[in-house]
Structures are given as C-alpha cells and as structure tokens.
Amino acid sequence: MFLFPFTFLTLLILGGDATVWICRHLWSPVLLWAGGARLVVHGQENVDPRRPTIYVGNHQSTLDIPAHFVTVPVPFRYVAKSQLRWVPGIGWYLWIAGHIFVNRRNRQAAIQSLEIAGRKIRNGTSIFLYPEGTRSPDGRILPFKKGPFALALEARVPICPVTIEGTGKIMPKNSWDIVPGPVHVKIGKPIDTTAFAPDDREGLARAVRAVIIADSLELGGKGGDLEDAIAAAGHEGFSRPSPAAEKIS
Template structure:
C-alpha cells in the first residue's frame, strides 16, 4: 500500500508540475508581450512559479549568505547541480532576475524552451565550439548591461551528491564581462527530486551563498584556475553544512 500511495503521489505531483509550469509560462509570455520587457516575467518565475513548485513538492527552502553579495551589481552565479528542482531553488533564493545557462536541447522543450528564449536565457551547444563561443559573447553583453547569469558548470546533474569538475565556459564569460563569480552550494535537492526519474519526497533544501570571487585583471586563459577555485568554494560550503 505504501508503494502504491507513493506512486499515486508522484503521478499527481507530475501532473501538478506540468500544469503549473504551463500555466505560469503562458501568463509570463503574455506579460512579456504586453510589457515589452523581461523584468516582470522573470520576477513571476521567482515569486510565483518557483515557490509554487517547491511548496507542492513539500520542500522547505533555507537560504544563507545573502549578505555576502552586492545585489546592485551583476554577477555570474555558479552552483552544484543535483536535481531539476535546483532551478526553482535558485530562482527563489537569489533576489535578482536570473538568466540561466542551459543546454541547447532545452530550447526544443515546449513551454520551457519558449519561456527561456523569450527571457534571453543562454543556450550552449556543446557539440559546436563556434556556436558556444558566439552565445557566450552574447551572454557577456547581458552582464555588461546589468543582468545576472546563473550556470551549473558541472554540465550535468550529480547522481551521488559529489561535486564534479567545473567546466570553464561560465568563468570565461565572467572574465570577459569583468564581473565577479559567486559560488553557490545547494544541499538536499537530490533527496527531494533525484536526478533519475520523477520521485518527489518532501524535505529540506539549503542554499548557501559564498563570497564573490573577483575577476578583475584576469585573462580568459585563467578560466580553468578560476573554475577550480569556485569548485573548491562550493565544496567548502557543502562541507560547512554537513559539519553543522
């Protein structure tokens, strides 16, 4: 009976997730059309869509370290990645409109892809270095215009909770735009919604924001060293949580 109950619960969760997401995206696209800008549609994601999905999943969100960041400036936020619900957690935790760096495949997903393209999200085609470089340059222009960008530099979701190697693209972007990199550690999301399948379990998600890493004076050739520094900072933030 317990297994049957969880199966029914997850089926209802999936239905709720699809309907909630489609509904808010349609409304956000309408607001985008009427307002001519991305500010309010992006705030709808952080204030309506994301908290609705977190609440529906029974996820309790805790945020630490907001005081570390000057939120009036643009930044590149880099986070570890355990679950699709990480995007909800970051939309809700970080008090600025966010553009995410996403895999090109997501551009083809109905509703999600439509919203992401309309909001100016950055799509990376990993099989094409030339295309990725062009899109990273466009993302650098976003940062110079005052927008903040969020990336998962591991490139994929971790299935065991360990932080993988960080790829250099997001760090080159920060260096070229001259903005700081902010390490962000997400803990607990993989237990709420594991990387494989769709099995929601209520639980706590903790977002810890680290001290910004300056990029002033750095060259693109130093991006891998910056990536290693950011990965170490994220791993340290996760270690702080486990020590509590």
C-alpha cells in the first residue's frame, strides 16, 4: 500500500516496465520476507529477456505473485482474473502497470482480453498466466483451461513452464495463517509452440501441464492427474462442473 503513490508517479514518469522493477526489487521481497519465504530458484538460465515468452505456472497461494516477480527477471505482464482489479494495493498496481484482466464469466470479454495480451506479445512483452484459473486448495496441479494456449498458438512464441512448490504451505488458500518455509521455483526449458497445430490448444495444454506435474514431483510436491488435464468450459479447477455447480445449473 505504501508503495502505491511511488509506483503511480514512476508509471507517469518512466512507464510500465519501471513499475515492474519496483515490484521485483521492493514490493515482492518485502512480502516474501514478511511471509517467511526462503526462495530457491532452479532453471533461471531458461529465461531469455531478448525474446517475448509466455510463462505458465501452477498456482498455490497469493505469495506466488511476488515469488514469480522475483524469480522470473523480465518485465512481464500478468494475465489476472478481473476480480483482482478491485483489490486495494495489488489491484491498483496491476491496473496502472498495464497487466491484463480477464473476465472469465463473459466469454466475449475474455477473448478480447486475450487479444490485448496477444498484441502485447507481438510488441515484445512477455506474459505470465495461471491456467488453473484458481489457487489449488491442496497443492495438486488442477486441470488447465485451454483459452491461454490459444493465445500461445496464435502468437507462436515459446512457453516456459514455471513450477512453484511451498507457497501453499506458507499461506494456504483462504487462510491468513503464515508458516515460514522454503519456496522452490523451477523454470522449465521453453516449449516450441510451432511444433503444435494452430488449433491444438488441448495438446499444448497437456504438454505444458505434464512438465509442471513432473517438476512438482521432483520438488517434493503432489503432482497431479495427467489424465484429468482440461478444465470444463466455464469452470475452474474441475474437468467437469462441480456437483454444486451442477445443482445451480
């Protein structure tokens, strides 16, 4: 919160990339320190700031955002769900710095948001997104939504799988209880999207998810079900609508 006025002035004077620098070097380290997170980074040599890249990560905790700012040292923009726009502090920052909000309840609006992301990529800006669409409640890798992979196939830029392990133990979903501990982030080798057919969203999603599951297990995490790979349309975290959602519908 106290960095917001400074961040806003920086945006006006220097532009959006400078605000990413502030988050990487000031805001994120403070949050990680406050949470007692001890970062361990693997595979940072797979980050190439000279090329636009889509970074795709699993999602365990609110702490993932500052952890990824620190461990992926390029001025990327997040693709975030639209509800975050109204969160004091982080929502304001995401808005003024030019990160992309997606309204997943409105398919047309979501498509338009991904088109904006596509323009940023074509202009040389890297993107970071969480295709599970929500934080995992138990650390297991949830099914992926296919939409983000349409963006990757259209832009024809590499995808770097990014696996995080430990933030869910420090600050679990829907909890403010903090238990300090290590956080491992592994940045995988870039995946060539041109090796996939232009409409093979599911194939690309499965390939990226398989790498993240394997790296999760390597880092001591729970991995995920390789077969339960693709989220149901309009739903997050389920390969089919949850029982509660089915009753509502």
